[in-house]
Amino acid sequence: MTKEIKLYGHGLKEDDLKRVILIEDKPSAKYSWSAGTAMSRFLLELKEGRIIGRKCNKCGRILIPPRMYCEVCFRPTDEWIYVRDIGRITTAVVSYISADRARLEKPEVVGVIEFEDAPGSGIFHRLNIKPEDVINRSAFGMKVKAVWKPKEQRNGSITDIEYFEPVKE
Amino acid sequence: MFEAASRAYADAGIDDPRKTVDAFVTCEEDFWSGISIFDEFTPDQLGGVYKPVYTITSDGLIGLASAYMKIRTGLFDIVVVEAHSKASEIITLNDIINFAYDPIYNRPLNLNPYFLAGLEATKYLHKIGGSRYHLSLIVEKNKTNALKNPLASYASKITAEDVNKLKPIIEPLNPLDIAQPIDVSIVVVLARSDIAKKFTDRIVWIDGIGWATENPSIENRDWSNAAYARIAANMAYKLADIKNPAREFDMAIVDDKISYKELEHIEALRLTGGKNVLRLLEDGEFNIKGSLPVNPHGGELGVGWALEASGLVAVLEGVHQLRNEAVGRQISAKKIVIQSWRGIPTTTGAVAVLTIDN
């Protein structure tokens, strides 16, 4: 299978698209997902400005995001448990592009936060820290706390938390 | 899914699936669930984290076939198959079915996706000399059978005359000819024969299984023959050493997502033994008390359409019947055939022969 072999296929450049027949279609795919028991409670608690997890008494883990079964022990989880909204950054990145690949005016910093009271837990969220701290890696392990939207603006969504920002040790 | 899996493991006598189960198959299509790459969301609930899990984008019975092959390789002892439907979460169901049509040749016509069924039903009825009334007989049979099935969602005490009176939505089909969606999660546990005996003595055997795809192009397919079912049945019968399908089965579950399909599938599976399928239907031979009960649980017309879980709904009923657990509609059955079809616009389906020892 050498370089000289001619393979099937007709590549097109972007302006070739003007010269071929294109058929456009937009799928109408709408869904209404139920959140499920665990996530519904999680979202309701977020509205109240609280973070809640599920505990598996067998392995001792507090699961956040919460779920009604522990995937390691394969058994139902046992109880609801509140945790403080404080954690440490396990990884962080600086984004200069949006989901559609367009250039952002202001770079966004996002990452994963492990809750102090629940080792092994973690959620993805926005971080209010300087991009330089991400690039020089001082963000790793940084202690952060959730900054909540005002109560009137919360509606039971992950965005009830505005972002996480650094706190003193 | 966790609940269905837990029940299946309890039924099989498996205490810790994380230790015992070797592989997991899930049957789903992205556009049914609204999530791309659906298997991302499955391992945890099945006990499959850090284990071989994958998706078959097809009906549960074809998922079962892949599990069957895996066990036959000798590499896997116990394999779990899962399929589910959350049709209630899909707001634009017909649009999604439409999305399966060829984007260049068919979709631009922008028709009700069931137009294909109307065309095929017309041609098929014409070919066999059948009428609207025969379709109504099937709807009556399956919906009344479903009255005895606690898992059925669309049972009703309806007569063929009542069905006949309804206005068509696409000639010759009226709303009751088309199975309506349900939500369900089904988990099935398969094991190699020597292993199975360690868990239970009520073993249901897969004696044979087959599947086939005929032709996705609607312009190039056979419009009055379920060839995919015939090819799949031949493969299954060969493995199960079935020589005379019309005589060897105690009952049959065939796909009736759209009423006329039940007859097409019965013919394709060679269950008529040379007799006229319409006469057999009229004489009640496919009823529960007949010589070959078909869809005693109500079929999809009575139970509901479970998207890619349809094949496993058939397996579930087959297992209940063979294990004498089909309260209210029990048939004395030792050997049965089950069949599923993926629904419009596909020509894909699978067939399995299930048996139980004495």
Added chain:
Amino acid sequence: MKTNLNIKNRVAIVGAGLTLFRRRMLDTPKELAWGAVKMALESAGLDIKDVEAVVIGSAPDAFDGVHMKGEYLSDGSGGIGKPTMRVYVGGGTGVFTPIAGWWHVASGLFDVVIAVAEEKMSPAQPHPQYVFKHIWDPIIERPLGLNLIWIFAMEMHRYMYRYNIKKEDVALVSVKNKANALDHPAAQAAGKITVDDVLKSEILVWPVQRLDISPVSDGAAAIVMVSEKIARRLTDSPVWVEGVGWALDSTHWTNRDLSYPKYLEVAARMAYKMANIENPRKEIDVAEVYDPFDYKELHHMEGLMLARKGEAPILTKEGITQRDGDLPINPSGGLLGVGNPIAAAGLMKVAEIFWQLRYEAGKRQVKKPVYTGLAQAWGDLMQVGTVIIMRGG
């Protein structure tokens, strides 16, 4: 699972085919599948009539824009009137498809099977990246506008932080693979670049820059898998499938240690056990390791236990993973150099190992003698590892 004592039927690959990989192709998905299958059958000396079953691999339906994509592809793949099924594990599909083909033949049910993988990403508008919006959890992730490159960047950064790896070390992989791809007939993104070029390229999501990632592509690949008795009739150099493995990690990636692909180690162990391999670093002669981003080649090398944790960048720096090195990695040019039509990319890698083990890879042929090769793919929410191990006849 048992050791390979229980596996009665051997399976061989006797032919392979590819189409071009390009950013956008005129051909429909069906035509692409057909092009690859045709070449594979011709190279095996077989006809479509000889094929008994077909396994199709293709990743998200949303790219091509057809629901039930497997049905749509079945005629182009040669599946008319035959048992056909489509398998799907996100990006891992390209190596999973031949694994499914393996069990079709190893079950004893079929003697000749086609495994074909196709992907057409270009139809998705405004940009194929957008489709990846729908792989996230709709409740706790999508509202934050999560983006695929973000998630890889997070994994990359955690890996680099944990083992103190510099961007320059990672960039070496992109340089190597794009250069390797210059000798590949299907290549879309081949080129002679330097580490400096990578470090100066557009920053997308720090630490990911434009030249760290593979392109969006259309393309297809196919292989012919047969039973032992057919293999011996067809060719003197069948390539045997000796090990298969795959594993899926939990959905909850935020609860995972991102610096190490544990799911890949699980998959690799499954394949190594079946192939009777105890020391992969010594026993694997050549490997095609999934490289949609340059850091993934390093990450996966460690998950496959071809390098110790944190050690893969060192092997790369020392030239060990070059074509003339002791453990050549991605002699094809990988996804970075040849292209990334998701499912087809993985199968392209399997095809490369096939050609390498038969000494048919032309200028890409690695210097050392090769007997055992490995191909690996990865996908979903950074969850699945799929591994296949092959040996020359």
